[in-house]
Amino acid sequence: MKxxxxxxxxxxxxITIYFGxxxxxxxTNDIAQKNMTPVLQVIAQQVGAEQMIFVQQNHGVQGVVITGKDSRxxxxxxxxxxxxxxxxKYGIGVLTADCLPIVIYDPVTHSAGIVHAGWKGCAAxxxxxxxxxMLKEFATRTHDLQIYFGPAAGxxxxxxxxxxxxxxKQYGDIQAAFIKKNSKIFFNSTIFTSIIARNLGIKAKNIYTTYNVCTICTTSLCSYRREKEKARRQITLISLH
Structure with missing residues (x-):
């Protein structure tokens, strides 16, 4: 353990990106009861966000487009x-405890996205x-995008x-995402998503893994695999200036 x-x-x-x-x-009780806790208010101040937006995550593939018409x-x-x-000044965020948080930024259209990617989301x-x-809503071009991976199971x-x-299996050659050690198999969602990103035309130099440390063996991070039902959820968030 680290x-x-x-x-x-x-x-x-x-931009400001927060990796909590x-x-x-x-x-989990605050999440279940949809409590906007003081922690979120502190983070909003840290990233300069006037509004905070989180969604009810369900390991699906649906998303939300924020237009700015609602200031709540x-x-x-x-x-x-x-x-x-x-x-x-909209802080868009995800909550994770082993799943992969992915931050997307387009410096040309000055737009952003954030993704909660568990293994089910990755597979889908x-x-x-x-x-x-983002291509549909903001005319984003993939070769302009910057991708930042947050903490996740490694x-x-x-x-x-x-x-x-x-x-x-539908993705073809992604063997690099599956590491074999002593007859055991380990999954790396960051490598998998990096392969998808490169296939989409995102430049390798624009894929950042600095903040992508393992949640399971880093004790300062929340991990469902390590802590089970006691696990809290850490916050990843981006705000445009």
């Missing part, structure tokens, strides 16, 4: 597993679906069964 402090803020002139850890996380905070009011927007190609939504710990691979 006992290290993780929370990080990626700040540029145009267990120290500023949400309890929206905490779990709509269902979906990705959010896209081109509105400034939610990342590509979110990109397609191939050092995320053991899967042989049958698990069948969920991804």
């Amino acid at each position: 006992d290290c402090y993780f929370m990080a803020i990626h700040l540029t002139e145009k 850890d267990a120290s500023q996380s949400l309890a 905070d929206q905490f779990l009011e709509q269902s979906g597993d990705f959010i896209i927007t081109n509105k400034k 190609n939610i990342f590509a679906i979110a990109i397609e939504s 191939d050092c710990c995320y053991q899967v069964s042989l049958d698990f691979i069948d969920n991804f």
Whole structure:
């Protein structure tokens, strides 16, 4: 186990991305009761967001487009597993505890997306679906996109069964996402999504993995596999300036 402090803020002139850890996380009860906790208010101040938008995640492929016509905070009011927007000072976020948070930024159209990608979402190609939504709504071009991966279960710990691979057989050559060690198989959702990203035309230099540490073996992060029902959910969020 790695006992290290993780929370990080990626700040540029145009965007702020927040990668949270267990120290500023949400309890499952707060999520179930749709409580906008003080933690979220603190994070909103840190990223300069005037509105906070989260969706009720269900491991599907539906998403939400934020137009800016509603100035209220929206905490779990709509269902979906990705959010896209081109509105400034809107904090769009996902909640995870081993699933992969993916932040998407288009510096040309100044639009953003965020994706909650568990293995079911990965298998259903939610990342590509979110990109397609940005192409439709904002005329995004894939070669302009920047992709940031947050903390998620890593191939050092995320053991899967042989049958698990069948969920991804439609994608062809993705063997790099499945690591074999001592007759055991481990899944790396970041490698899988990176392969999809490159196939979509996203440049390798625009795929960032700095914040993609393993949630299972990093004790400062929330992990369902490690903590089971006691696991809280850490926050990943992007806000446009």
